[in-house]
């Protein structure tokens with residue numbers, strides 16, 4: 597995994613960088629974006645990160661999180677270079693058409709640093725560094741920083757370690773290999789504190805979030821090879837929670853023995869669901885997600901669907917049967 601020469605040249609030559617990531621940012625998104633910003637700042641470059649607001653509570657401890665700007669205030673044309681991290685299409689950044697079009701029409705240099713499987717019909721022209729085999733975009737940012745000879749300080753180490761543990765499930769998922777552990781070792785040596793980071797990211801639930809989790813468990817359906825959780829709009833309203841509060845719910849559902857795919861349906865608006873899929877071992881759920889217009893990785897993928905919950909669930913079960921994926 598070597599950063600493209602073109603990317604190194606752009607970072608060396610240009611001075612004004614805009615960093616964007618995907619909608620409902622997770623630890624890899626925040627960690628990669630902020631680590632990149634800090635690294636560019638260490639090279640005396642201007643770099644700004646814009647994301648959706650509000651920032652979920654579990655990420656408030658991340659170094660530099662308060663320097664992130666609100667995506668609704670974005671004027672991309674003030675920047676020379678746009679870098680998309682942990683996603684590779686403007687439509688992934690936000691749902692607002694006007695904002696997507698502003699990003700698509702950006703006239704400066706566009707760069708992508710991502711580890712999601714590339715969508716074939718993507719027409720966003722950019723310098724692409726896409727490595728689907730990497731466990732986290734944070735791994736790629738780590739390599740880039742090393743290549744640029746930037747010293748990894750404790751803040752950058754904390755950000756990249758956070759990216760890594762969110763995308764590897766604290767080194768429990770199939771994407772954890774010797775390489776991830778070796779980089780984790782380097783990051784801890786550089787000042788990342790594993791227990792502090794783990795507690796902030798994974799043990800900082802609110803009571804409301806726990807109530808939402810209980811609602812999901814209560815309605816969970818076991819239809820082998822699936823375990824399926826679903827949350828309606830009213831579940832979020834009744835517990836005063838938001839979509840970001842469901843982070844790691846679908847991973848939890850994999851806990852059941854002999855179940856190879858866990859699924860979570862989240863109703864974002866009436867009759868419109870975001871669907872997350874997780875699998876164990878060699879089972880590739882990105883194929884299922886792609887058949888519904890989504891994408892992702894082998895063991896973690898997602899898509900969106902307009903339907904009632906029952907229709908959406910049955911379509912998912914059917915699609916797997918029809919595709920003979922199991």
Ligand SMILES: [Mn+2]
Pocket residue numbers: 624625682711731732733763
């Ligand atoms: Mn990621």
